[in-house]
Amino acid sequence: MSVTTAMPTVVESLHGMAFYAWPFSAFMVANLLGMVLAGEISDRIGPGKPLIAGLVLFGAGLVIAGTATTMAQLVAGRMVQGLGGGVLIVVMYVLIGAGYPPELHPRVFGMTAVGWVLPSLVGPVVAGTLAEHAHWRLVFLGLVPLVVVGAALVLPGLRRLPSDPPREAAGASAAYRGGGRSRWPFALLAGAGVILLQVAGNRLDVVAVPLALVGLAAIVVAIRMLFPVGTATARSGLPTVVLLRGLAAGSFFAVDALVPLTLASVHGWSPAASGLPLTIGALGWSGASWIQGRYPSVARSLVVGTGLGCVAVACALMAFVAWTPGSGWVAYPAWIVGGLGMGLIMPSLSVLLLEFSSADDRGRNSAAMQIADALLSSLTIGFTGAVVAAATAGAFGLPTAIGSSNLVMAAIAVGAILVAARLRRRVSVGAR
Template sequence: MTGSNRPAVSSGWGNLLSGANLVRSLALSGGVALHAVNLYISTTILPSVVREIGGFDYYAWNTTLFVIASILGAALSSPLLARAGPRGSYVAAVLGFIAGTLVCAAANTMEIMLAGRFVQGFGGGILLALAYAMVRRVFAEPLWPRALALLSSMWGIATLLGPAVGGVFAELGFWRGAFLFLIPAASLVALASLFVLPPRVEKRTESKPLPIVQLALLTLAVFAASWGGMGANLSSTVVGMVTALGLVGLVIVTERKSRHRLLPAGKFELPTALGSLYMASALLAVTVTCTEIFLPLFLQELHGRSPMEAGYIAAVMSAGWTAAAIYGSGLKGDRRTSAVRAGPVLSLASMATLAAVMPWTGADGDWLPLALICTALVTGGAGVGLAYPHLSAMILHLAPQGEEDKAASSIMTVQLCATAFGAAIAGLAVNLAGASSTPDDMDAANAARWLFVTVAVAPITCLVVMNTVSFKGADHAS
């Protein structure tokens, strides 16, 4: 039985976090948390990894391959769900994540580590997408905003837990233990899913061929964007970015013509509510993820903060996201619409403030620059937290008939793709503005200024896209 067919129930947190719903919430949010915490743990311990097993030349590929595998996993989650059912697909994804984690923990060369990271990312990407797809299956519709806010908040929790866990094991000189730390947590998620997720889909549908062409083009596009974003030289940058744009265009053309689509119908039609909602949610998420990538570097280089301090100052943005998501999930009617429209405005104000304040180091002992930076980070995170869960709930509500699972799982596919391309563009802005391949020689102040100016394009574009959406028509049922 889908969420829309359930009897009327309370939409409060008490209903979501009690009884059987509590176990369901733990299973779904646990899957998101596994992926998110692993991302931050890996980032924290990676310097220790390369010191022990080598492979510094492939440092960035740990993240690149992980993100690409996550995109593939998220994109393939809908066919897996149709074949294996909710319970089977979720357990299979957790087992894949555990297998990749064990490979990473046992790696003695960077090649083995990269293989493990790919398997990790693939399993984690499936978990992310399935969590969103399961919301409409296991919860009544009035609980969708709360459930989506809970999933969203896992990223904020991960920014606090991930660096702490990774830092402890790195300090102990046992980075492999950070990966092993994830195994018991993943096992609990798998166990919970066995008890609370339905064994099969409501209506058995005919197995459809996988959209192999679109997946291959999308993977190549991310590779090309990542290569171009490195900014090694002008020719490689131009070739990489132009190739990526061309491949994205081919994905869109192929999707429109193919009978077996990767994404739901209407996804690339921006005048329609569904296409606009997907794009708006992706653009909002980009402002946080692209900021957090380089924020610790600028806090260390420009403001003299230690790596641990910089990591937790950067986590302030995700804390703002989490707090706003939890608060905003209970808004209804006009207040909900106002919160959604306020999201990109707050994000834009945050990027403008960071562009002005981050290059300003101030005098020794001057607390004002850091205070303004933290305020801007909370504001930017809150903007995303207020709008993102409601945009996701609207997507679930507007899902085309027969493509509900594909529409739900595509939320994370689109976000991961936007993050990958956004990170590539942000990296290009930093490399060109900083005019150096090493942190010691780069013009950090100029790089910081242009990074946040570049990222500000995302909330500006989001404001334009939101003007194409009639929120009364796109809004989910109260």
């Protein structure tokens, strides 16, 4: 979050504006790879060693990027950082599953929201200040001590986990195509597909269509191997959980990316005022995460369905904001509702994921859910970006582009509500 704010200054300093997207693309592809590798390795040998590797990689990526003198070094640093970040997010789920009893999972996942909300409130402001008044290198290097502190806090807890002998992955991967074989090449294929779609979305010529088709084909092939069998058809149990994670994240984050653009370009608000609804949404997310953790006995299907309803309403309201003059203020209540929805959805799906997982496949299943989050968000943001680009080229007005995109995301959220009904059909881990 800090890096995104400072990246324009970083790229300009390194004379690499033509390659502005590369640090983000490198991070994203490496992130997917780290998720898959962490899931497979954690299922075989436990989360301890992958956790240490993730911390080291993430810290090393910060140092490489923070000392960059060329764009190539910056991209390399972001790639290492993304690899470590992908490992850490999956290992976190494995650790929660191994270290806490199921009745505490709603509260624990609610607490993890604080680890996202606080940086989202503080990070961009601090990063912008450092980049403007000190040096952009501090945005990277200043985070290294936080990695050290995090390691010091979490590593002692590994000694309290039960020892877990190495396991074979074949028996634990029956829910996936290809049995127990490694899936990291498909993570790279998915990342390449997303990049091709992003490139296609930025072009308005005949080359865009074949690029988009190749990108979509790559993603389809990849997700067939990365997701549980039955994800596309919303099969009850784990596949539904993975699909809902992607649909929720895709609909919310696509509109989230358009909120500042709507307020700044359509309503003429200042940059600070245009970004404030995102802060309010983050607070709503944190509050709802805490609330769902206080009531663990409420059916997770009901919590997820309610959250998706909130997201659908928020996206529809943002379409109204794009189309209606003088309605910019509606973005504030709209995005608090959207944040509340995500605060209900994300922890609840995480709880269900662990419920539908055994000790043998927590890592693989956690990786699948995180990949669904990342891929569908990339696809929906890419879609809205392409629509906005077409509006910029004069195909239609910007309010039309933004409002229509927001309504599409609202429709996705409504469709997800229908899928969430399948969560009521509970299955045991052994029944998969």
